[in-house]
Structure formats: structure tokens, C-alpha cells
Amino acid sequence: MSGTFDLYKEVTQTILDHLEAGVVPWRKPWDAGGTPALPLRVTGEAYRGVNVVLLWQKMVAQGYRARTWMTYAQATKLGGQVRKGEKSTRVVKMGRHVTQGAVDARTGEREEDEVRRFMRAYRVFHVEQIDGLDASFYAAPTPPRSFGTRSDPAVLAWLARTGIALEVTGEPRAYYDIARDVIHMPPAENFGDGAGHAGTLLHEAAHATGHRTRLKRRFGTAFGDADYCQEEVVAELGSAMVGAQLGVEPRFEQNAAYLEAWTRVLRSDARAVMRAASAAQAASDWLIARGGLLEDPALLAS
Known part of the structure; x- marks a missing residue:
């Protein structure tokens, strides 16, 4: 439990460091002239929740334009190589484990299931830290929509x-x-x-x-x-x-x-x-x- 609590504190401190410096991670991609796009896993699925914030702030800090992130093992499997000296970024996985309630031998009724929530950390690299991937991984997303001077x-x-x-x-x-x-x-x-x-x-x-x-x-x-x-x-x-x-x-x-x-x-x-x-x-x-x-x-x- 202490490991999970420390992870909560670590993620919170990462956000706090930016806020106290006057930088709001979920605002910065647009304020810096970046392209609004959700960060993607190697599967093409978008990251969710706090991972969006953590990866956006790293993308802004490093000037990354492409959207995809992957683990070292995933990069290797795709024929890529993380460049020497590149630092990984920590993201988190939220989940839950359900233990089915026991059946009362006398009444035949089942007790309530026990639900334990967990959070685990793992590390990923942005594709612009990796050489040798297919060119499609390095493509920048479409720029923001232009609305002219009127409501759309x-x-x-x-x-x-x-x-x-x-x-x-x-x-x-x-x-x-x-x-x-x-x-x-x-x-x-x-x-x-x-x-x-x-x-x-x-x-x-x-x-x-x-x-x-x-x-x-x-x-x-x-x-x-x-x-x-x-x-x-x-x-x-x-x-x-x-x-x-x-x-x-x-x-x-x-x-x-x-x-x-x-x-x-x-x-x-x-x-x-x-x-x-x-x-x-x-x-x-x-x-x-x-x-x-x-x-x-x-x-x-x-």
C-alpha cells in the first residue's frame, strides 16, 4: 500500500512542480503553439486520465510533435532502438482485482465481493527518442481547426x-x-x-x-x-x-x-x-x- 501511496505523491509532485513554476500542463500544448492531440499507445489507443497530463507536459518540455509512446521492449520488437542517453517517462496503470465472496454453507448466500484497487507505474519513450521505426510513427497530427472570425x-x-x-x-x-x-x-x-x-x-x-x-x-x-x-x-x-x-x-x-x-x-x-x-x-x-x-x-x- 505504501508503494501505491508513494506513487500518488510522486505523480502529484510532478504536477505541482509545473504549477508552482506557473505552467499548467493541460494548457501548455496550445499556449506553446503545439498541436492539440491525445498521446497514443503503440496500438493506436489514446492514453486516458492523468497519463494525458503527464505525457502532454513531457511533450511540451521536449518539443515533441508526434503522438505515440512505447516501452523499450515494444520499440525493440518493432525494429527500433532507443537512442543512448534518452530518459524514459513514467506513466501509471489503474486497475482493480476482484475476489469473489465466499458462500455461506448454512444459508447458501454469497458474501459481497472484495474489490481492491491498484496503481502501478511503468516507463515509456516517445517515438522521437527512438530510431528505426516506421515513418508513420513520426508523423505530426493535423493542426488545430481554423474557424475564421465567426462561430462554426x-x-x-x-x-x-x-x-x-x-x-x-x-x-x-x-x-x-x-x-x-x-x-x-x-x-x-x-x-x-x-x-x-x-x-x-x-x-x-x-x-x-x-x-x-x-x-x-x-x-x-x-x-x-x-x-x-x-x-x-x-x-x-x-x-x-x-x-x-x-x-x-x-x-x-x-x-x-x-x-x-x-x-x-x-x-x-x-x-x-x-x-x-x-x-x-x-x-x-x-x-x-x-x-x-x-x-x-x-x-x-x-
């Missing part, structure tokens, strides 16, 4: 498919109204460009997944409390995960007070970042399952 009908159609209500008024704020279960947005022209409008909409859509009729998250009651801080991270990271799949660049509000509050939460709870990453992954899964991917705007206009 494909994004609005995507939101409509999720079933989340949207209202637009002259009020100059974007927010999710949990009491009415409605996303409020100012007119699209208030954002200056279509990407700003689309990215903000994704953030508010991620908040909306927490409603009691959807994923039932605790939203918090005041700025700075643990639930409030966690919900903001869920919305930021969730919108980044969704944006990476839709090709939409999320927009983040640089807020020093928010970063200080979130850093305080992490210092007091080594598992907070895992919970936030898991909730963000669930929010992303919910939105993509219902909204799907973006349609070609040319088809919508025809």
Missing part, C-alpha cells in the same frame, strides 16, 4: 447533439448555469475569432456534464474551496481532451488566484489530481459519446 456551425451542431441547452444574450459572460442546466454565451462576435468562441463553449460543456442528470459531480460553493477548484480543473482538462479529439483549440483564463488555490488543494491531498483527471476523462467520454466528432461545415452549409 459544426461546433454548434455538435453541442446540439449532446442535448445540452444553449442560450445567447447580450450579457458579456460565458458560464454554465447549473440551476437551469443551461450554457450561457455572449454573441459570437464578442470573442474576436471563431476559435475563442468554440474553445469557450467546450469549457462550459465540460462543466455541464457534472449536472445531477449526467455525471453528478460536486461543484463547490465558493471560490477556493476544494470542490470548486477541482471542478475548474475538470472543466479545463475535460475541454482540452475533447478539443484534442475535435481539433478545437480550448481557451483558458490565466488566473493566478485559481492556480494558487489548486496548488493548495494538491499539497493537502495527494489523490486530488487523480480524481480530477478521472472526472475529466469521464466528462470527455460523455461529450464525445453523444456529440461525436465535428462534421464538415461545407456539408452543413449545403
Whole structure:
């Protein structure tokens, strides 16, 4: 158990080191002009949860552009060779082991199953640390979608498919109204460009997944409390995960007070970042399952 706890602390400290330096790992790929794309396993399956954060921050720090990561053994099996001196990156595997409950000999009833959760670490290398792989592994993902100066009908159609209500008024704020279960947005022209409008909409859509009729998250009651801080991270990271799949660049509000509050939460709870990453992954899964991917705007206009 102590090994698992130490791993929680190690992952949390990795995130804390970046936050305390003023770098938010789930914001940086876009702020640095990077390409929004989820990191991939060698199988082509996307990483999930906190591993997305850990690998994004390493990709930004090293300037990696391709998406795929693999173990040393996987690289060797594919005919590749990790370059001498290259450092691996730690990722984690979450799982559970179920022990079936015993049957009571007298009553014939079965006791409840025992569920033990575990977390294990393993190390991977980015393909740009490896020579000799097939050229397809080194390809950079498609750049972010260009929206011009207006809201994109494909994004609005995507939101409509999720079933989340949207209202637009002259009020100059974007927010999710949990009491009415409605996303409020100012007119699209208030954002200056279509990407700003689309990215903000994704953030508010991620908040909306927490409603009691959807994923039932605790939203918090005041700025700075643990639930409030966690919900903001869920919305930021969730919108980044969704944006990476839709090709939409999320927009983040640089807020020093928010970063200080979130850093305080992490210092007091080594598992907070895992919970936030898991909730963000669930929010992303919910939105993509219902909204799907973006349609070609040319088809919508025809």
C-alpha cells in the first residue's frame, strides 16, 4: 500500500512542480503553439486520465510533435532502438482485482465481493527518442481547426447533439448555469475569432456534464474551496481532451488566484489530481459519446 501511496505523491509532485513554476500542463500544448492531440499507445489507443497530463507536459518540455509512446521492449520488437542517453517517462496503470465472496454453507448466500484497487507505474519513450521505426510513427497530427472570425456551425451542431441547452444574450459572460442546466454565451462576435468562441463553449460543456442528470459531480460553493477548484480543473482538462479529439483549440483564463488555490488543494491531498483527471476523462467520454466528432461545415452549409 505504501508503494501505491508513494506513487500518488510522486505523480502529484510532478504536477505541482509545473504549477508552482506557473505552467499548467493541460494548457501548455496550445499556449506553446503545439498541436492539440491525445498521446497514443503503440496500438493506436489514446492514453486516458492523468497519463494525458503527464505525457502532454513531457511533450511540451521536449518539443515533441508526434503522438505515440512505447516501452523499450515494444520499440525493440518493432525494429527500433532507443537512442543512448534518452530518459524514459513514467506513466501509471489503474486497475482493480476482484475476489469473489465466499458462500455461506448454512444459508447458501454469497458474501459481497472484495474489490481492491491498484496503481502501478511503468516507463515509456516517445517515438522521437527512438530510431528505426516506421515513418508513420513520426508523423505530426493535423493542426488545430481554423474557424475564421465567426462561430462554426459544426461546433454548434455538435453541442446540439449532446442535448445540452444553449442560450445567447447580450450579457458579456460565458458560464454554465447549473440551476437551469443551461450554457450561457455572449454573441459570437464578442470573442474576436471563431476559435475563442468554440474553445469557450467546450469549457462550459465540460462543466455541464457534472449536472445531477449526467455525471453528478460536486461543484463547490465558493471560490477556493476544494470542490470548486477541482471542478475548474475538470472543466479545463475535460475541454482540452475533447478539443484534442475535435481539433478545437480550448481557451483558458490565466488566473493566478485559481492556480494558487489548486496548488493548495494538491499539497493537502495527494489523490486530488487523480480524481480530477478521472472526472475529466469521464466528462470527455460523455461529450464525445453523444456529440461525436465535428462534421464538415461545407456539408452543413449545403
